[in-house]
Amino acid sequence: MPKWSAKDKRQYEHIQDSELKSGSSEDEAAEIAARTVNKQRRKEGRTPNKTTQGTGNPNTPLSDRTVNELRNMASELKIDGRSKMNKAELVKAIRQKS
Known part of the structure; x- marks a missing residue:
């Protein structure tokens, strides 16, 4: 506990x-x-919500990051439709945008 x-x-x-x-x-x-x-x-902010924080290690290739990390990156890049994208689509969209 x-x-x-x-x-x-x-x-x-x-x-x-x-x-x-x-x-x-x-x-x-x-x-x-x-x-x-x-x-x-x-x-109340007394415990982190670990499943939705961060964009992962910047030295890690995009394909090795989690979907949540990729969605967070897509959010920072203001990519539309990211919530409906699968991992491959997120990687492709992030590569195109950055």
Whole structure:
């Protein structure tokens, strides 16, 4: 479990209890509570959203970067339609634009 504050722990327990009372299983209740607390922590900027940050190592070839990294690069280059592009299309568009 991540390093949560006392407030985070209380929120987790409250959500978990609420989910259990509404009929969720223990595993489901724990997962919902953890996701909710982590979402709130991300929203408040207390934890990074690692899946959408950065453009990768600049020394790495474009074809070796993740789709998220390529989309972030495409965003910086203001390439239209990037959200619907696959990896190959993103690489091609970035090469054309830069």
